[in-house]
Amino acid sequence: MAQVRFDAVRKVYPNGYVGVAGASFEVADGELLVLVGPSGCGKSTLLRMVAGLEAISDGTLTIGDRVVNDVAPKDRDIAMVFQSYALYPHMSVAENLAFGLKLRGQAKADIAARVAEAAQVLELDKVLDRKPGQLSGGQRQRVALGRALVRQPQVFxxxxxxSNLDAKLRSGMRVEIARLHRKLGTTMIYVTHDQIEAMTLGQRIVVLKDGQIQQIDTPMALYEQPANLFVATFLGSPAMNVLRGTLAQTAAGWRFDAGEGITLALGDAGFPAGWDGRTVDLGIRPEHLLPASEAEASLSPVVEVVEPVGSEVFVNLRLGSHALIARLPPDRVPVPGETLPLSIPAGRVHAFDVETGARLVSSAC
Incomplete structure (x- = not known):
C-alpha cells in the first residue's frame, strides 16, 4: 500500500488543449478516493497519468516515496481495472486470473495460492473452470477485479x-467493491461520471470540471456545503433546484424575489444584513421543499409530472417559467394540474454568486 500525491500536475496536449490544469491533492495510504465529473473533465486523464499511460506535461506525481513521472507503467506497482472487462475468451476464469502473474515469471505455487485467495474473496471459487462467455456481467467484472487483485499492487x-452493467448489477458491484476495499485496506482511485457511485463509494471525492478541481471533501460535506453552483447541482439526485432573484430583508424575515410575481418567504435564513438587495442564485434541495398549508406556504407551484419510486415520490413542478422538483413521502401523491403549497425549512437554502458561481457563506448556509 502507498499514498499517491499530485503536485501541480498538468496535462497539455500538442494542440494546446489543457486536459488537467495544475491538480494538487493527496490520496492517503489505504484510502478509496473517487474522481468524478462530466465527460471531458480530466478524471480519466488523471488516472491514466497515475498508470503511466499518459505523459505528465508538468508537475510531480509521487507513489509512496518515489517520483514516478518517468517510470514505466510496468514498474509502478499499480493494477488497473478498465471499463471493458478485457478477458481472454478462450481462457478459463482461473487462467485469466493467473495470466498476468505467469507473464511476470511467478512460481506456480505462488500463482495458485494468489488465484485461490482472490477467487475466495470475490466468490469466484465455484466458477474457476468456466470461460468468460459462461459468466454473468457481474461475474465477469469480478474476474477483472480479481486479475488486478492477484497482483497485490500498492495502488488499485x-x-x-x-458502466457496462445494468442498474441492479451496478448496485451490487458497488457493495462488492466497498467490501473489498474494507477487507484489503489498499489504496484505490476510482473514476466515474455517476454521482451515485461517487457518493456511495468514496471516502473522499474529487469533483472536476474542464480539467480543474472544483472541490475535494467527504461525500456529505460536498452535498451539504458545496463550494460552488456546479458542485451543488452535479451532486444529488434529483439535482438541486436553482432560482435567480433578489434577496430582501423585511420585518417578517428574509424574502426572495424571482420575478414574475414570484416571492419566497425564507424566514430567518441567517443571511448577513449586507446581502439585502443582492442578486443571487438560490439553491434548494428537492427534499427541502416540504408540503405545507396554504397559510404556511413559501411557494405554490403547479404539479406537472409525478414520478412514484416506491419509498418516495419525485414531483416535477412549474412555478411561472421555472421548473422545480420536490422529493416527497409517498403517503399523499399529488396529481398533475393541482397547486401544491410548499414551505422551505429555515437555513435550508444555498446562495451562489451570479457571476462566479461561488457559494456565499453565511451563518446558516
Whole structure:
C-alpha cells in the first residue's frame, strides 16, 4: 500500500488543449478516493497519468516515496481495472486470473495460492473452470477485479468499471467493491461520471470540471456545503433546484424575489444584513421543499409530472417559467394540474454568486 500525491500536475496536449490544469491533492495510504465529473473533465486523464499511460506535461506525481513521472507503467506497482472487462475468451476464469502473474515469471505455487485467495474473496471459487462467455456481467467484472487483485499492487486504479452493467448489477458491484476495499485496506482511485457511485463509494471525492478541481471533501460535506453552483447541482439526485432573484430583508424575515410575481418567504435564513438587495442564485434541495398549508406556504407551484419510486415520490413542478422538483413521502401523491403549497425549512437554502458561481457563506448556509 502507498499514498499517491499530485503536485501541480498538468496535462497539455500538442494542440494546446489543457486536459488537467495544475491538480494538487493527496490520496492517503489505504484510502478509496473517487474522481468524478462530466465527460471531458480530466478524471480519466488523471488516472491514466497515475498508470503511466499518459505523459505528465508538468508537475510531480509521487507513489509512496518515489517520483514516478518517468517510470514505466510496468514498474509502478499499480493494477488497473478498465471499463471493458478485457478477458481472454478462450481462457478459463482461473487462467485469466493467473495470466498476468505467469507473464511476470511467478512460481506456480505462488500463482495458485494468489488465484485461490482472490477467487475466495470475490466468490469466484465455484466458477474457476468456466470461460468468460459462461459468466454473468457481474461475474465477469469480478474476474477483472480479481486479475488486478492477484497482483497485490500498492495502488488499485478503477476506470468506470461498472458502466457496462445494468442498474441492479451496478448496485451490487458497488457493495462488492466497498467490501473489498474494507477487507484489503489498499489504496484505490476510482473514476466515474455517476454521482451515485461517487457518493456511495468514496471516502473522499474529487469533483472536476474542464480539467480543474472544483472541490475535494467527504461525500456529505460536498452535498451539504458545496463550494460552488456546479458542485451543488452535479451532486444529488434529483439535482438541486436553482432560482435567480433578489434577496430582501423585511420585518417578517428574509424574502426572495424571482420575478414574475414570484416571492419566497425564507424566514430567518441567517443571511448577513449586507446581502439585502443582492442578486443571487438560490439553491434548494428537492427534499427541502416540504408540503405545507396554504397559510404556511413559501411557494405554490403547479404539479406537472409525478414520478412514484416506491419509498418516495419525485414531483416535477412549474412555478411561472421555472421548473422545480420536490422529493416527497409517498403517503399523499399529488396529481398533475393541482397547486401544491410548499414551505422551505429555515437555513435550508444555498446562495451562489451570479457571476462566479461561488457559494456565499453565511451563518446558516
Amino acid at each position: 486504479l478503477l476506470d468506470e468499471p461498472l
